[in-house]
Amino acid sequence: MVLETLPLGVFVLDADLNVVRVNRAGARALSCGADAGVPLARFLPDDRVALVQELLREAFRSRHVGSIEEEMIVAGDAKIFRLTAAPVESASDRAAHAVLLVEDVTRAKGLERQMLLTERLTTAGRLAAGVAHELNNPLATIAGCAESLQGRLGHGDSATSAAADDFRHYLGLIEEEAYRCKEITGSLLQFVRDPGSRRDPTDLNGVVLKAVELLARQSRFAASRVTTELDPALPPLAANEGQLRQVCLGLASNALEAMDGRGTLTIRSRLVRGEIEIELEDEGPGIPEENLSRIFDPFFTTKPPGQGTGLGLAIAQGIVTDHGGRIEVRSAPGKGSVFRVVLPL
Template identity: 40%
Template sequence: MENIRLLLVDDETDFRAPLKKRLARRGFVVLEAGDGDECQAVMNNASVDVVVLDVKMPGMNGIEVLEWIKENHKKTEVIMLTGHASAVDGVEGIKKGAFDYLTKPLEFPHLVQKIEQAVEKIRRDAEKQQEAEFKTRMEQQMISTERLASLGTLSTGIAHEIDNPLAIIKESAEYMRLLLSKADHADMPRKSDFENAVGKIETAIERAKRITHQLLGFVRKPETFFAETDLKVLVAETVEFAAKGAEIKGIQIVQDMEGVNGTIWSDPYEIRQVLFNLLTNAIHAVESDGTITVSLKGTDSRVMLIVEDTGKGIPKENLGKIFEPFFTTKPPGKGTGLGLYVTCGIVERLGGGIDITSRVGKGSRFQVALPRSRKACENMGDNKELCVDILNKIKGDPAK
């Protein structure tokens, strides 16, 4: 610890002034107070590491001042000064949280030694607190990683189970359609009601299929297909595909890919899916007249695909949840809550990572980093950044 800050609290100026000089010569920053009130005023305005506190003072006595310090400035250590006859006050002080007590007349080296011991305790306490905070953070991270993993296993299991009966319902609906279209049903009573009902079943099946399809998209697909891919072409195509939805809302999608090498060794289908998911979210988040910017940035080893919007932003309390399956803030029918969950799975599979910056009312920025070369992809088991890790970084850094 550098610049250790001491506060001498004693009503006798003749005692305080020379002591202050000697302590300052030892390299301490020394503040002074003549009584309890002054002590409170000083401590409310400046940080103090160690207080050297006289027990016998007019006004608030030392024990009362000690109680106030321990209540309001827990990290500050207090060394009590008592008269020979009143060592019992020192013992009382220790009971109330003082670091130790010394009796007057003071031996200067003793005082310095005591101060150094108190500072050492402050340092150890700070270390302990840091360790405890680190442990809590690690525990939280493990819980959220496990939770994501088990949610993933559960939901993909359910998706598989639902796919089978869904296929049977679909087949039966098709069969009903076929029957209804036959000539011998031409005069069937209330035929159009039946047709409408079958239509509703078909729409519902489509919706359910979309959900199971997205969910299963998170499972490691053995057919992930890596190839040399031109990201500039891929981005332009995908933006064109998404542009219709944007146009309707009067949103402009800007592409910024000038002077970047867009060649990457990766799976173009998967990247398209990622970009499409991010664009869809951005379009949902932006009001009319807003802008979405898709940009590419790159180094020799990585390519950054960035989707930035001027939309409503993501509240801090949601940042930790948006990658969870089924987390959505959209009305039923509009959001499944699977887009980012799937995106996260894909990016992880491609050996990359996702970083998010968002400000409520200003907009959001999703940055996907992908390894550029074939070699980097082949070694990706060693260098991949899990989305979950990144999520925790976001949680831990409210400035983002």
């Protein structure tokens, strides 16, 4: 049967939205049995039933193909599906059946999101470098002028008056501060030019333990528990230890902040098919779906001003991408969050 060989979930439905046929890929995509004769609603997560039914009814009504993309939690995993509903014309005038195509586009979408973010961060970096570069020249002028005026003050008649002392003092400040600004723009330029920095064989379990130790000392987290389940056979990874510690610190402090002094944060490490995974699972409130696509955006925060910068995840993402890896998130309100850092060996 052709249906079975398609790498695409296919559901054939009657006008009452009962499933007449479903192929193996369809059953697999929605993680359900391949039984026919039951309402389609049985195959879908409760909160998505109405939406998909509407898509199909519209296909029946308009006799046109309609398509939506939806995120769904299937067997605990967040997946993005492209759902396409097409009416099947029969001998009689009315369409008696419809076909629902279910295509798992999670990976493609994830890559697309990651690319967009990388692009935005690169643009932000380039912008910062441009600004830094432009500021360098005026700052040099300011510092130079201040220096030259100070030199002139030293020789003239007014060199002894109190006003001259003030001039000298303020010019000194101007010069000093201008040089400080130059140092800041200089380090910004260096940061943008050299994102990678040093890589050495690094024991990631050690990185996790150091981050945990640092956080355990902070009294605001004292009431939460942190447990580790680290694979002792983890091979060393060519990485920048300081940067990866920053990643662990950022993710772990987000988890502890989310749990607000309760619950347990579990950090695991494991080797899966040539990639090292560091997984942080918390018992916090979880992340609402509408925020999931934004948490990695620079300056996105749900914390009150002064507590959150919204840069933690953006920086973590930048570092992990630099190491050729990725960060995966699984979270639902009321179910806690799992952040997984995946790094290739």
